[in-house]
Amino acid sequence: MIPGARLIILGRQGAGKGTQCVRLSRHFVVPHISTGDMLRSAVREGTPLGKMAKAVMDAGGLVGDDIMVGIVEERLNRDDARTRGYILDGFPRTVGQAHELDRITAGRPIDVVLDLDVPRELVLERISSRRVCRDCGTNYVASGAERTPWICEVCGGDVMQRDDDTPDAINRRLDLYEEQTSPLIEYYGSAGRLVVVDGVGTPDRVFALLTAAVDAARRS
Ligand code: AP5
Ligand code: MG
Numbered sequence: 001m002i003p004g005a006r007l008i009i010l011g012r013q014g015a016g017k018g019t020q021c022v023r024l025s026r027h028f029v030v031p032h033i034s035t036g037d038m039l040r041s042a043v044r045e046g047t048p049l050g051k052m053a054k055a056v057m058d059a060g061g062l063v064g065d066d067i068m069v070g071i072v073e074e075r076l077n078r079d080d081a082r083t084r085g086y087i088l089d090g091f092p093r094t095v096g097q098a099h100e101l102d103r104i105t106a107g108r109p110i111d112v113v114l115d116l117d118v119p120r121e122l123v124l125e126r127i128s129s130r131r132v133c134r135d136c137g138t139n140y141v142a143s144g145a146e147r148t149p150w151i152c153e154v155c156g157g158d159v160m161q162r163d164d165d166t167p168d169a170i171n172r173r174l175d176l177y178e179e180q181t182s183p184l185i186e187y188y189g190s191a192g193r194l195v196v197v198d199g200v201g202t203p204d205r206v207f208a209l210l211t212a213a214v215d216a217a218r219r220s
Contacts, residue, residue: 003029011116014123035090060172112217116199
């Protein structure tokens, strides 16, 4: 495996992007840049960005393109991302963001765009049982038999349901995915930059498919 990669991961809410990015980031030795995690951290810290984003996120809406592009541009210009690369999770989410990303990455283009394909019925099941550490973001699956308070095995933080994992917000997010984000499949597909990967199966199997797709794209 050659360390370093410039990757984008697309996929419906609950497809497993965050889950797989933790592994891909270790495997390719690149930072996992999740715009959702960056916004949640701003909400926790109570910054002006966090205060503005919270209401939008809780309602399942999208934060404005200008704000998101500014955040991502600043992050991609840091040394680690410039030298080793990155895996982008949750960005771009609109065609406008994709155009801006092409501008930001001109001269150091992405290796491949991965589309983690999981049907809507299955992501709804996954999201409803998802629990997340409020501090480090580690994902868990609730079985109903957990003790409360539920403490994170990784950092000792509180494991809770995400504020935007309510039925209304989930449906709004999934509808917005079809409207605003799925056009990116055509955008990157027509440019020959997209690989669709089956996201149904165990996390180990999905990870093997993703790394094989990246390796094949980098060889071609
Ligand atoms: P974001 O944090 O990106 O959330 P999202 O798009 O809703 O995606 P999720 O995090 O819900 O899904 P995931 O694919 O990461 O799934 P996960 O790995 O957790 O964004 C949040 C909000 O921020 C947005 O709604 C928006 O408001 C705002 N925002 C962010 N970026 C923005 C942008 N660019 N522009 C505008 N606004 C932006 O997996 C889900 C569950 O399934 C977990 O419980 C997991 O354990 C389980 N699981 C994972 N893989 C498997 C498997 N193979 N088998 C069984 N279970 C699995
Ligand atoms: Mg996620």
